[in-house]
Amino acid sequence: MTINDTIARRSFLAGTAALAAGVPFVLNRRSLAQDASPVTVAGLGGVTTDIDALERVEIDLLPPPFVHAHEQVAPGAPRVVAFRMVIEEKPMVVDDLGTTLWAMTFHGSMPGPLMVVHEGDYVELTLVNPATSEMPHNIDFHAATGALGGGALTNVYPGEEVVLRWKATRPGVFTYHCAPEGMIAWHVVSGMTGAIMVLPRDGLKDHEGKPVAYDKLFYVGENDLYIPRDENGNFKTYESLGESYADTLDVMKGLVPSHVVFNGRVGALTGANALTANVGETVLFVHNSCNRDTRPHLIGGHADLFWPGGGFVNPPQRDFETWFIAGGSAAAALYTFLQPGVYAYVNHNLIEAEQLGATAHILVEGEWNDDLMKQVVAPRPIQ
Amino acid sequence: MTHTQTIKIAGAVMPPLFALTAVLAAAAVFLGPTVPVWRPGGSPATEVVRVPGGPLLYREAGAFTLEGHEIDAPLTQTHVAGTLEVMKYQVSAAQYGLCVEEGACAPADNSAGASAGLPVTGVSYLDVQNYVTWYAGVTGQDWRLPTDLEWAHFARLGPEPDDRSAPSGTMAERWLNTYRQSAASGRTPDLAARPRGHFGENALGIADIGGNVWEWTDTCFARVNLNAAGNVMSRLETCGVRVLEGQHRAYMSAFVRDAISGGCAVGTPPDLLGFRLVRDVPWYDGLLRLFD
CATH class of the missing domain: 2.60.40.420 (Cupredoxins -  blue copper proteins)
Structure with missing residues (x-):
């Protein structure tokens, strides 16, 4: 080293x-x-x-x-x-x-x-x-x-x-990261990034300027990892950080991540670690992506409000199926859950979501609304 | 004997390896060339366990609904009719490698760095079909994959657990419960294949049942709709998806070699995919016993 x-x-x-x-x-x-x-x-x-x-x-x-x-609303003076x-x-x-x-x-x-x-x-x-x-x-x-x-x-x-x-x-959500000259990328893809949220003093507002509040905040950090492999294709381990540098840099320069993870590891937000909410609760999803573009999507849900670019001064836009977060930024989306069940919050590059790790699950309790959706006929042989 | 741990020949109970040799020798003596003695590539002959037919409590594989609600298949009392010869161990990397060498099988996904003594893993149902064809040709015997029922019969693990025999709660509640049960199982993948025999033998002397290598069966995925009286209203088989057996039952597309990336969107996928073969004991087997 x-x-x-x-x-x-x-x-x-x-x-x-x-x-x-x-x-x-x-x-x-x-x-x-x-x-x-x-x-x-x-x-x-x-x-x-x-x-x-x-x-x-x-x-x-x-x-x-x-x-x-x-x-969510500042209590007094700065x-x-x-x-x-x-x-x-x-x-x-x-x-x-x-x-x-x-x-x-x-x-x-x-x-x-x-x-x-x-x-x-x-x-x-x-x-x-x-x-x-x-x-x-x-x-x-x-x-x-x-x-x-x-x-x-x-x-x-x-x-x-x-x-x-x-x-x-x-006001807005912003990324932060380590930035030692010449080694910024390596520090970032090794995990040194996060987000800060600067709320307007009078809180968040919707597209009409009316106040909105969240019941819960889910903070998701997306990291692209570049872990070297040995000649048999198995991931390598290293005795020290410094020893991992040269090999990691080679993988990084190929721009093909070995993992794209939420919160540090595959499964950090699934299974026993799945997030939870209730029908009727409003959740603010704060999503940080320091290095690569990403495109969060809530499978079975939406973003009611999304602040493109993360800035809270700008009026939020409404009704996103998938929202874009440029690499090097964080952004926030607000959603009120309307149906119970299992939701997947993914990077909708589905290869990254399914194969590389960028998936979170949200378990939502509450009353099912047949008006919004109903299985009219269960699967049966074609009549 | 109802549980055939060893094969009875000439009135003596012998360990399987010797017994098999004896079987083959006896076959050669009494039946001449019709039952070839085969020792592929000088490797040890395949050890088998003879499993007589018999009754069992069985929960059929597939997706069942009762009046539109997802349930587990009803538990039924059924039976396996004939006697089976079951490979004591899962097919090894070495055995599978012979088929690859002869160009009849595709290399397994995990073949790089795989030790010959380990069970072959990283094989799809389609790969196994190629092996079956090749192996039957080499041995002159009708080796095949077991059905799920046969597997349940010789695995002796008892029927699949009864989590949802009756619909309860709303659809969303059942969905969440299933998710939580799966998450609570806390199983972490165990992806290193172990030498054959590592996981011990069951009561019949069959090795490595319920280890970390799941076994392909020949049974197709089925969707079965029942009415309130339990009568089958419709049944649709999807043979592009086959049933895998092991620590728990799994369904996998026939071309999948690696369950981690190949299926099981929710729930814990099988660690490794392998197989063992069975064959029906032929009618003339009884003749051999006449010479006891």
Whole structure:
């Protein structure tokens, strides 16, 4: 790993040097790192906010498909919302065959945990890279403005931590990912991506501007994995993350994933792990796809509302059979279940859904509505 | 003896391997060239277990409905008429390999790196039909796949469980229950074939019943509609789908070699697909016994 490490380190240093010209970044970073007395930050339109005067909340992140407790309508004035994320590099089993990925994760899960704030809040992230890591890491928030989404200010080597604060100015759902120069793709397809949701202060609104709320939120992260195979076609395992790099890169460059999974492994959201809901419940599906385009479809259902591109400022569109999420983004769809039974939530490239893993199941309880559907004649020989 | 664990020849009970040799030798002595003695490629002769016919409680394979509601097939008391010779072990990779060598069988999907002593896996129903034709030609004996009923008879696992003998709950409830039962079984795939005999023998001395290699049967998938009185109102067989037996029953398209990618949209698919053959004990078998 010495070689790769060296390359990464050199790239990192180059990247940092290039950004050093943007002095404000460096100043801000230093101020934060030193936790100096009242810091002021220029907000939109040159308005200065006294950060220390804001209420501060600290959030414990939850692994997917769950999300930390949050309010859909902001309770008051903008706050500083503090998160602490610990990077974990570890082998993770990604299918029922025991295939193992040397994963790199934000906070131990694929995808990284969903963060929720409101427009105008300040996100304060402490990013921790334990000394046991092999790799340097950072984080690029697509929701944030400047410095490579924060990537240039968050490079942490093993044994380091960094604190980044950014203002959530654009409501919507956005991806975040690790972005070490020259190795971004590898870190992303090894698991280092997740989503943040910036809610409008007055909550979500439908196509007519009326408030809408969700009873449940399902957070689905889609990951394309590129696990190398040996000469017999069996998936290889590696002693360390670094050892897996060269082979993995070869597979990656072929652009044919070995797995396309929801929440880190085939079956993470099926069988005993299937999601549950009731007829009449409204569910917000937040779907993150950092690397490849995807096209979620709820078999037997729809998206009542979908915010193309993930932006909540734009009015949602209605009645989708399948909705598009461009690689490098997250998006949200809202649906109220009308019938009980088993639903499949899939990437409707069905090869990826059926053969590569991109399937979740939702078990919905409630009263069947014969008006919506009825089997008039059970299968019988042709009359 | 009702449970034929070993084959009785000349008044002595012998272990199957010796017994088979004795059978073949006896056949050669008494019947001359009409029953060929065959030892393919120098490999050990196929060990068989003789299973007399008899009664059994049986739940037919297929999809049953009672007045339009999906149910499990009714449990019926039935019987197997004749005596069967059943291969003690599933057909091995080595045995199947001979058929491949002679160009009569397609290589199994799992042939790369497969050890000869393991059961052959990664074979479809269609592959098995080619093997049956070839094997019958080589041995001059009418070896074939068992029917599902015959398999149930010699497997001695008891009838399939009765989860849905009567319709209960709404369609959606039954659907959800079926899903949850399957999820709760908690079985994880076990995809490494084990040496033959690894899973032990049943009461009849037949090895590896209910291991991780499911066995093709000759029975076609059937959809059967019953009325309230239990009478068959319609029956439609779909022979492009065949019944597989093992830890649980499965239905699979005849061309599928790998159940993981080939079927079972809901529920746990079979781990590996293999087979064993049976043959009806010929009429002149009784003659041999006259010489006891």
